[in-house]
Amino acid sequence: LVAACGGQIGQNNSSGGGQSSGAAPANKNLELVVGVKNEPFYISMQCGAETAATQAGYTITTQAPDKFDPTLQAPIVTALGAKKPAALLIAPTDDKTMAPQMKQIKDMGVKVIEVDTALQDTSVAASSISSDNTQGGQLAAQTMAKLTNGKSGSVLVLDTKAGTSTTAARAKGFEEELKKTPNLKSIGVQFTENEPSVAAQKVTAAISSTPDLIGVFATNLNTGEGAATGLRSAGKVGQVQLVGFDASPSEVEGLRTGAFQALIAQDPGMIGKTGVAQAIAAIEGKSVQRNISAPLVALTKDDMDSKAEFFYKTKC
Numbered sequence: 001l002v003a004a005c006g007g008q009i010g011q012n013n014s015s016g017g018g019q020s021s022g023a024a025p026a027n028k029n030l031e032l033v034v035g036v037k038n039e040p041f042y043i044s045m046q047c048g049a050e051t052a053a054t055q056a057g058y059t060i061t062t063q064a065p066d067k068f069d070p071t072l073q074a075p076i077v078t079a080l081g082a083k084k085p086a087a088l089l090i091a092p093t094d095d096k097t098m099a100p101q102m103k104q105i106k107d108m109g110v111k112v113i114e115v116d117t118a119l120q121d122t123s124v125a126a127s128s129i130s131s132d133n134t135q136g137g138q139l140a141a142q143t144m145a146k147l148t149n150g151k152s153g154s155v156l157v158l159d160t161k162a163g164t165s166t167t168a169a170r171a172k173g174f175e176e177e178l179k180k181t182p183n184l185k186s187i188g189v190q191f192t193e194n195e196p197s198v199a200a201q202k203v204t205a206a207i208s209s210t211p212d213l214i215g216v217f218a219t220n221l222n223t224g225e226g227a228a229t230g231l232r233s234a235g236k237v238g239q240v241q242l243v244g245f246d247a248s249p250s251e252v253e254g255l256r257t258g259a260f261q262a263l264i265a266q267d268p269g270m271i272g273k274t275g276v277a278q279a280i281a282a283i284e285g286k287s288v289q290r291n292i293s294a295p296l297v298a299l300t301k302d303d304m305d306s307k308a309e310f311f312y313k314t315k316c
């Protein structure tokens with residue numbers, strides 16, 4: 001299987017920043033607003049961000065909505081207006097509807113840095129740090145092609161919520177790349193609302209309606225965990241190939257026990273660290289890079305333990 005891919009931190013399109021003013025900033029408070037509470041991807045990101053902030057002599061506070069939902073995330077951003085951090089690092093939960101609140105905070109002089117997800121409007125954030133999600137989807141399709149090894153069949157793609165920049169790019173990259181394997185046909189992209197129970201239902205429904213279902217691509221953590229539950233309840237573990245995204249403890253365990261055949265893992269700690277470095281550069285008037293790509297890696301049962309640094313954390 002394809003072992004690894006992805007750009008390197010610091011590789012992408014840079015854009016010029018200002019010159020260093022030399023004076024230390026008075027406000028050294030950063031805020032991180034992630035997509036949802038108690039989720040290993042964001043916990044790992046938070047750990048990386050906290051390490052980098054402490055090393056640089058900055059403080060960072062993390063907040064998250066109870067669900068991956070812009071109507072719950074937007075008020076958190078609006079309330080930051082009263083606190084006025086020097087920078088806001090944010091994983092916007094919708095690529096359009098989070099724009100007004102993010103613009104408002106930017107207009108107050110707060111530097112805005114996107115971590116993981118992004119707005120369609122590229123004028124709001126000074127820097128955007130993310131995995132190359134299109135490439136991650138392509139890697140998932142190449143992995144699915146290898147796993148199915150010339151057999152013919154249908155493949156289900158599970159996205160999370162419409163408006164999530166990352167998972168949309170993964171689904172698109174997967175479907176485009178899958179066309180290069182004519183014996184595999186996508187039956188289309190279905191949304192799970194980032195709820196494992198919905199992902200499980202979509203998988204069991206697809207198993208009933210599509211007798212030649214050979215594979216499932218689950219574009220993120222909750223979707224993958226739910227898809228594995230669906231395969232278990234339908235008694236199809238190992239018969240339907242499951243390629244997931246992310247590397248939560250439950251997904252890693254599922255890879256070990258055979259519910260997943262591959263996982264495309266990200267490096268959320270690196271995304272958090274780099275987000276802090278870019279925020280500090282913006283605050284201190286140094287050069288900022290507009291787009292930064294973080295590495296991705298494909299994990300399989302055979303090689304997973306040699307890549308354990310990619311497993312996500314549940315605490316720092």
Ligand code: T6T
Nearest residue numbers: 041116117166220221222246
């Ligand atoms: O896959 C990650 C993240 O990259 C995506 O934007 C949203 O879902 C996760 O947080 C995993 O649940």
